[in-house]
Amino acid sequence: MSTKKFPNLVSQFLQYVKFETQSCRESQDEPSSPNQLKMAEFLVEELKSYGLEDAHIGKGGVVYASLDAAKGFEDCPAIGLIAHMDTSPDAPAVNIKPQIIQVETGDVLLNPEKQIYFRENDFPEIKKYVGQEVIFTDGTTLLGADDKAGVAAITACMAYLKDHPEVTHAKICVAFTPDEEIAKGTVNFDIPRFGADYAYTFDGGEIGTLETENFNAATAMVTIKGVVVHPGLSKGKMVNSIKLASRLIGAFPEEQAPETTEGYEGFIHPNKIEGTVAETSVRILIRDHNKEKFEA
Numbered sequence: 001m002s003t004k005k006f007p008n009l010v011s012q013f014l015q016y017v018k019f020e021t022q023s024c025r026e027s028q029d030e031p032s033s034p035n036q037l038k039m040a041e042f043l044v045e046e047l048k049s050y051g052l053e054d055a056h057i058g059k060g061g062v063v064y065a066s067l068d069a070a071k072g073f074e075d076c077p078a079i080g081l082i083a084h085m086d087t088s089p090d091a092p093a094v095n096i097k098p099q100i101i102q103v104e105t106g107d108v109l110l111n112p113e114k115q116i117y118f119r120e121n122d123f124p125e126i127k128k129y130v131g132q133e134v135i136f137t138d139g140t141t142l143l144g145a146d147d148k149a150g151v152a153a154i155t156a157c158m159a160y161l162k163d164h165p166e167v168t169h170a171k172i173c174v175a176f177t178p179d180e181e182i183a184k185g186t187v188n189f190d191i192p193r194f195g196a197d198y199a200y201t202f203d204g205g206e207i208g209t210l211e212t213e214n215f216n217a218a219t220a221m222v223t224i225k226g227v228v229v230h231p232g233l234s235k236g237k238m239v240n241s242i243k244l245a246s247r248l249i250g251a252f253p254e255e256q257a258p259e260t261t262e263g264y265e266g267f268i269h270p271n272k273i274e275g276t277v278a279e280t281s282v283r284i285l286i287r288d289h290n291k292e293k294f295e296a
């Protein structure tokens with residue numbers, strides 16, 4: 001996007017990515033990581049400064065707030081705007097260094113010291129933004145645009161409405177959720193408290209798109225038990241759980257991997273493996289729009 005066209009949105013986004021808000025799959029806390037609460041507290045104060053006086057943190061760290069309807073529009077259905085505060089636990093996210101780079105044809109150099117490039121051949125969609133300024137990391141961490149860009153879009157909207165009271169609108173209900181990346185974003189979501197009749201989630205997607213459906217999703221955790229024997233005496237006795245796990249992963253159909261599917265095609269995605277000869281665990285994400293194929 002053009003950073004010059006939306007200065008408030010950009011400044012808010014750059015502020016949000018400073019919060020280390022990775023969710024944690026292994027945690028039983030709500031939210032799963034304490035820094036999410038720090039960001040939630042920051043957002044509550046920010047929303048209050050925009051006139052959303054009821055901004056508060058609910059159970060599990062969910063932020064709720066609302067902006068009253070413009071005069072004469074009190075009877076219109078309330079509209080909800082939702083985004084999530086957490087970022088993925090699957091990539092480094094400490095000491096994020098965002099940078100604004102004007103995209104030109106060819107590869108984008110993100111990190112001169114480590115010679116990290118954003119390769120046009122790997123990400124051809126970057127060609128759509130030639131001549132525009134784009135926010136990148138330095139290549140060593142994720143950026144956190146998923147979904148702090150969504151959070152920034154919503155807070156910037158609230159700031160705009162505060163500064164432009166002439167804009168007419170229905171009641172607007174805002175919610176920022178934790179732990180979306182570990183499939184717990186709706187565990188503590190209080191729909192009556194939220195108060196919206198209709199709602200939109202601001203998350204990943206191409207500029208200008210509106211998605212009105214979602215896929216079916218599940219996580220499979222597979223634990224493989226091995227038999228440990230001293231390597232020098234192991235013939236016919238050892239069962240190496242690591243090798244069995246690799247055979248399991250190798251048996252998944254290649255045409256059902258995320259790197260070979262698109263659109264409505266479902267996928268099977270092993271995204272974590274750890275273990276020893278004695279025991280290995282594999283985490284597998286399963287996605288499909290078709291419920292029957294998903295269940296299969």
